[in-house]
Amino acid sequence: MIYIVCDLEATCWNNSFSPYPQEIIEIGACKLNAYAELESEYSSLVKPKRGVILSQYCRQLTGITQLQIDQARPFKVVWNEFIEWIEEDSDDFVLITWGKKDFDLMSQDCNENNCSKEPLQHYVDLKAKYHELKLNDKAFSLNKSLKLEQIEMDGVEHRALADAKNLAKLFFKYFDHWKF
Numbered sequence: 001m002i003y004i005v006c007d008l009e010a011t012c013w014n015n016s017f018s019p020y021p022q023e024i025i026e027i028g029a030c031k032l033n034a035y036a037e038l039e040s041e042y043s044s045l046v047k048p049k050r051g052v053i054l055s056q057y058c059r060q061l062t063g064i065t066q067l068q069i070d071q072a073r074p075f076k077v078v079w080n081e082f083i084e085w086i087e088e089d090s091d092d093f094v095l096i097t098w099g100k101k102d103f104d105l106m107s108q109d110c111n112e113n114n115c116s117k118e119p120l121q122h123y124v125d126l127k128a129k130y131h132e133l134k135l136n137d138k139a140f141s142l143n144k145s146l147k148l149e150q151i152e153m154d155g156v157e158h159r160a161l162a163d164a165k166n167l168a169k170l171f172f173k174y175f176d177h178w179k180f
Contacts, residue, residue: 006095007164021050024048032172045064063156098142
């Protein structure tokens with residue numbers, strides 16, 4: 001069994017009006033072995049189909065530039081590469097994200113781009129599992145959960161690979177407690 005700890009960044013706006021549905025603009029992931037040790041990393045920007053111009057809010061939040069998005073590859077290409085990376089060592093895996101939002105975005109973009117949703121059959125929402133483990137009534141953000149656990153956050157928040165690495169630290173801390 002391997003563990004794919006994944007985070008996404010998506011198009012976003014600073015108000016309630018969104019001219020387009022959100023689309024994935026970055027996938028970052030850590031591949032952990034059966035002992036939750038880092039084996040490899042994956043990171044790629046994704047060119048959105050509809051919201052091809054990132055909002056100023058999105059650029060400031062993520063630090064992703066318009067030029068980077070203009071040069072990024074389409075979702076279908078990145079998704080197929082991501083699946084190959086996941087399965088290069090084993091087809092026995094769990095796909096872990098923080099919250100259901102990433103699952104919903106992956107499912108939506110797979111539908112939009114006629115891509116395989118097979119990896120989503122192995123999905124686990126670690127946010128729900130963490131709050132179940134901690135018996136919290138309220139779900140916290142990853143950042144707040146890391147602070148509560150006294151886990152130092154590395155990298156830049158709102159970048160997919162950095163957030164995936166930080167989530168992997170939390171996953172590792174309670175590795176023997178997770179029930180999937």
